[in-house]
Amino acid sequence: MTRVIFIISLFISIHSSNIFACTNLLVTKGASTTGSCYILYTNDGEWLYHLQKFPAQDYKKGEFLKIGNGQIAQVAHTYARIGFHMNEFQVSIGETTFTGREELWSKNNILKYWHLMDLALQRAKTAREAIKVITDLVEKYGYGSEGESFSIADPNEAWILEMVGNGSGEKGAVWVAVKIPDGMVSAHANHARIGTFPLDDPENCLYSKNVISFAVEKGYYKPKSDKPFEFNNVYDPANPEKLKYSEARVWSLFRRISPSLNLSSDYHRGLTK
Numbered sequence: 614m615t616r617v618i619f620i621i622s623l624f625i626s627i628h629s630s631n632i633f634a635c636t637n638l639l640v641t642k643g644a645s646t647t648g649s650c651y652i653l654y655t656n657d658g659e660w661l662y663h664l665q666k667f668p669a670q671d672y673k674k675g676e677f678l679k680i681g682n683g684q685i686a687q688v689a690h691t692y693a694r695i696g697f698h699m700n701e702f703q704v705s706i707g708e709t710t711f712t713g714r715e716e717l718w719s720k721n722n723i724l725k726y727w728h729l730m731d732l733a734l735q736r737a738k739t740a741r742e743a744i745k746v747i748t749d750l751v752e753k754y755g756y757g758s759e760g761e762s763f764s765i766a767d768p769n770e771a772w773i774l775e776m777v778g779n780g781s782g783e784k785g786a787v788w789v790a791v792k793i794p795d796g797m798v799s800a801h802a803n804h805a806r807i808g809t810f811p812l813d814d815p816e817n818c819l820y821s822k823n824v825i826s827f828a829v830e831k832g833y834y835k836p837k838s839d840k841p842f843e844f845n846n847v848y849d850p851a852n853p854e855k856l857k858y859s860e861a862r863v864w865s866l867f868r869r870i871s872p873s874l875n876l877s878s879d880y881h882r883g884l885t886k
Contacts, residue, residue: 635709636802636862637764639771643796650766654698654707669693669701683723685754691735697727700734704743704767711805711859713760713849714833717780717787722757724750726776730763740767744774744790744819751776756786760849762801765790773799775807777848779827787827789820789844800866804859805845853883 640651669692676687694700698707708726712718729747737743743765756778763774776788791807793799794817799806811818828834828847836842845851851860860881868876 634803634858634862636800636866637707637709637762638798638800638866639764639766639773639793640798641771641793641795642769644798650705650768650771652705652707652764652766652771654764664696667694680728681723681725683754685724685750688736692738694731694734697730697734700737702738702767704734704737704740704765706730706733706743706766707764709762709801709803710758711760711762711775711801711803711849713777713805714780715759717778717848718759719755719757719778719780719782721782722755722778722784724754724757726758726761726763729756733765738767740765740770740772744772747774747776748786748788748790748819748821751786751788752784755782755784760805762806764801771799773801773806775805775844775848779823785821785823787821787824787848789824790818792817798867798870800863802859802862804851804855804863805849808843808845809841810844856881856883 634655634657636653636655638651638653640653642648642650645651669690671690672687674689677684678687692700692702699705708730710726729750732750733743733746736746747763756776758778760777761775763776765772765774771793772790773793774788774790776786779785779787789807789810791810810820812820824844825834825836825842828842829836833847834842861878864876864878864881867874
């Protein structure tokens with residue numbers, strides 16, 4: 614049986630700069646009745662996501678790709694893709710922006726999250742390769758957006774990659790990527806999703822070398838405390854207002870997927886941690 618990945622996108626144009634809401638749902642093949650991976654991606658805006666087909670293309674050695682006021686080295690061959698959503702190998706990407714700590718946003722770096730999405734689709738045959746493309750690019754050229762949660766899937770695996778800048782305008786970023794266990798679903802909605810994660814399981818978790826040390830250096834995390842290191846609480850600390858805005862959407866998805874769990878609304882209402 615051929616397993617096919619689907620991405621379902623709903624793009625709502627809201628003519629207000631005050632609206633800031635995207636939601637992603639990831640479904641692994643073992644959790645779907647069809648044996649397929651799914652990403653559901655809603656985005657409140659139209660400026661980026663027109664449905665277009667881009668053919669595969671070859672380039673000469675030494676060519677560069679212009680991005681904003683800079684450029685990056687072009688690869689010899691790019692893969693065909695549909696918009697910013699899926700390529701010919703059924704690698705698919707969605708995202709939600711969580712902002713995080715504003716002092717870490719290196720606005721002058723040329724690579725924004727939407728560039729990274731498109732470049733990953735151009736250059737990757739699997740979700741794992743897409744993570745490497747994105748993280749290698751920011752290591753070489755820097756990262757110029759707020760905190761971002763990327764949903765990345767192929768016909769066999771679904772991952773969440775979360776990334777923040779280093780605030781210095783220098784190259785590099787701070788990031789962690791976790792594979793969703795087969796048979797499970799996950800979701801995120803403008804709040805960092807990944808909490809604790811294994812440091813010794815590269816098959817299921819990847820991360821930047823500085824993911825913990827950078828937080829210690831900045832004073833965001835104290836290793837001697839009795840608290841475990843949690844990426845979301847360290848780099849995107851929540852408050853009741855943010856929980857109501859973001860986690861209410863995740864709760865709404867989960868309670869419909871598995872009503873038997875009778876999930877409490879206390880967390881997203883800011884009533885508990």
